[in-house]
Amino acid sequence: QSVLTQPPSASGTPGQRVTISCSGSSSNIGSNPVNWYQRLPGTAPKLLIYGNNKRPSGVPDRFSGSKSGTSASLAISGLQSEDEADYYCATWDDSLNGWVFGGGTKLTAL
Amino acid sequence: EVQLVQSGAEVKKVGESLRISCKGSEDSLATYWISWVRQMPGKGLEWMGRIDPSDSYTNYSPTFQGHVTISVDKSISTAYLQWSSLKASDTAIYYCSRELGAIYMDVWGKGTTVTVSS
Numbered sequence: 001q002s003v004l005t006q007p008p009s010a011s012g013t014p015g016q017r018v019t020i021s022c023s024g025s026s027s028n029i030g031s032n033p034v035n036w037y038q039r040l041p042g043t044a045p046k047l048l049i050y051g052n053n054k055r056p057s058g059v060p061d062r063f064s065g066s067k068s069g070t071s072a073s074l075a076i077s078g079l080q081s082e083d084e085a086d087y088y089c090a091t092w093d094d095s096l097n098g099w100v101f102g103g104g105t106k107l108t109a110l
Numbered sequence: 111e112v113q114l115v116q117s118g119a120e121v122k123k124v125g126e127s128l129r130i131s132c133k134g135s136e137d138s139l140a141t142y143w144i145s146w147v148r149q150m151p152g153k154g155l156e157w158m159g160r161i162d163p164s165d166s167y168t169n170y171s172p173t174f175q176g177h178v179t180i181s182v183d184k185s186i187s188t189a190y191l192q193w194s195s196l197k198a199s200d201t202a203i204y205y206c207s208r209e210l211g212a213i214y215m216d217v218w219g220k221g222t223t224v225t226v227s228s
Binding site: 039047056061092099104 | 207
């Protein structure tokens with residue numbers, strides 16, 4: 001059971017906008033910035049969004065993040081087949097004094 | 111480009127000890143923490159613990175406290191994750207990542223696959 005809650009799966013057709021939610025509590029999302037990671041099949045996780053809504057260099061602006069209270073969301077606009085991957089939210093938890101991850105969302109481009 | 115290079119896949123037996131490594135390029139271990147993250151087969155990412163290479167201070171997830179040891183050798187820019195007695199449930203991919211103190215983990219190693227059989 002992950003500390004952060006994500007839907008196990010999401011899907012969309014190419015070109016569509018897809019959102020993935022991440023729910024936590026006051027000790028984690030409510031107090032700290034949220035990061036999102038993309039894990040393509042057979043590869044290491046890649047930082048996609050940091051600080052709730054910032055993109056590292058090289059990440060397309062099709063990817064965006066937001067946070068409100070104890071929840072966060074990742075949005076992917078103009079879905080492409082190469083976006084098929086597992087997506088994880090993560091943040092620091094002040095009570096646990098450590099990082100916590102969501103259970104991951106498997107995104108499928110139909 | 112900063113890289114974290116992890117040691118190769120390991121196949122071990124229950125009860126054996128193991129140490130895997132994560133070598134940073136440039137000064138990636140100089141001002142960043144190093145975290146270790148586990149991914150069991152078919153499961154999600156789990157944070158195990160981290161180390162501050164400047165003073166070797168560590169903190170662990172309660173799930174892993176006492177089961178693994180994280181260490182670092184600053185002189186060779188290498189962090190380690192070790193087990194004294196492996197269990198079959200330790201079978202997983204282990205990633206090291208560079209962490210900007212509780213803000214984000216930005217650079218990740220490619221992972222080390224550990225297989226433990228009885």
